[in-house]
Amino acid sequence: MPLNLTDARNLRSLTLRAAFGVISLPNDVLFQTLSTITSPLFSEFVLEVDSVPMNLEPGNDAWRWWGRWAELDEMFERIDMERGFRVVFRAEEVDRESNFTAQAEGQLPLITARKRVVFEIGPFPEK
C-alpha cells in the first residue's frame, strides 16, 4: 500500500529502506508513493537497499522489482530542473560496487547525466 504524502507540504526528504529485489509489494508502489508528493520543498530521495545480491550481474531481475524507473527518472529530472534534486543510493555491503553503481545509474540516465545521483556505501547512518 503506497503512502500518501500529499498533505505533507513541507516534506524535503523521503527515505525508503527495502530488501533488494525480494520486496513482496506491487512493483509500482515506489512510483505511486513518490507521485503523491506535492511539497515544493521536496529535494531528496534516498533508497537504502538491504540484501544486495552477491553477483549483481547485468540483466539481473532485481532492479525490475522497483519498476517504472523511466518514469521515476523523468520525475526526478523535472524536479531537479525546477528546484534541485538528488537521489541517494545507500547500501551497507556491496560485493561488486562498480556493478551496482553502474546498474543504478543505468536505471536513471537522465538524472545521472545531471550528476545528481550519489552513492553511499557503508553502514546505514540510522538503524
Added chain:
Amino acid sequence: MEKFRKFDGPQWTPDLPTDSRSTDHTLHRWRSAIFREPENEVVSHYPPPEPANESTEEPRTPEVEPPPDLTPATISGTWKVLPQELINYIFFMLNDDLRSLKACSSTCKLMFASARRIIHQKIYLSFEKNWELLTLTERRRYLSEDRVGLAVKVLSELAARGVLPYARQLFINLERDFTPTNLQPFNHHFQCFDRIQELTISMLDTPGFLESFDTYFANIVPTLRSLHLEGPTGETRDILDFICRFPYLDDLSLKMSIPTDPRDRRTWSSGTLPVIKCMPPFRGRLRLDGIIERRGSLLQQLASLPGKRRFRSIVFRNCESETEQPIIDACCGTLESVSTTWGKFSKCRSTL
C-alpha cells in the same frame, strides 16, 4: 588572568587593506595598526606614480625599510590562565573522544573538573555493570529472585563516585529488574538525575511506574526532551499515558517487541484514551519500530490524541503502511522527512 591584564598589545583585529597593493604596503598597514604608528608615516604606493618618461626604463629604487622583527614571540603563562569558559568549550569539542577526555582528566585537577562533566554526561545503568558489582552472596540472593536492594545497586556505585549530577543522557537497561520495588531503596540516588535531557529505558514496567510516577520521575520531567522506550510492558494506554507525563518532550522513540503469539497482540478500544493534562510539543523526531497491531493500534491512538503533534521527522521501522498513514496525516503540517521500511517487514510478517 593577571598576565593578560598586563599585556599591552592590541585587543582587536586590525582592518586589512582591501585593495591589492604591494606586500610592503600591506606590512606597513599592519605595523601601523598593531603598533599604532601614525598612518601618514606609511608611504602610499597607490596610485602608482606616473613614469616621467615612458620610453625610458629606469630601475626602480627599492624603498629602504627596517628589517622585520623575526624574534619569536614569547608565550608567557600556560593554558591555565585561560578563562574557564574557554576550557569548557575546548573539552566540549572533544565530546566524542572519550580516550582523550580520560587522558586530560588525569592530568591535573583543573582538567579533571572540566573533563568529568563531559565524560559522565552519558550514564549507563546496565544489567552487566550491576552484576559485576554484586558480591558472591548477593549474586546467590539475586538468582533466588530476592532482588530488592540488589537490582539497581549500580546506582550506589555511581553516586559514590559523584557522577550523577553530570548526567544528561541516561540509558537504563536492567532487563525486567527496573521496577519501582527494586528502585525504591536507591531512589535517593535516582533523584540526583535532575538534568536528564535524553532518557532510554528498556523493558519499562509501565503500570508500576505510572502508579508512583511523581516519586521516581518528577525530577526528570522539567528537563527531558527525548524519550526512548524499548519493549515497555503494559497496555498501550499506559504506555501513552507514561509518555505524555513528560510535557516538554520533543523526540519520541518507541520500539515494541513483535509478539510471536497473535493472541498476545495488544488491543485497545478507541474509547479509552488516557487523560492528557498537557500534550508534549513533539517538535523533533518520532521513531517507531516493530509496532504491528492491527486494530486500535498504538500508532492510531497516538495519532488521535488531542493536541498538535509537530514532529519534523518520522522514522518507521517494521511498521505496517496502514498504521503509518494516520501518523503521517497527523503530523503533515510540519513533516520534513519520512523514512520507512518496505520489504523486510513483509518477510517478517510471512514468518509469523
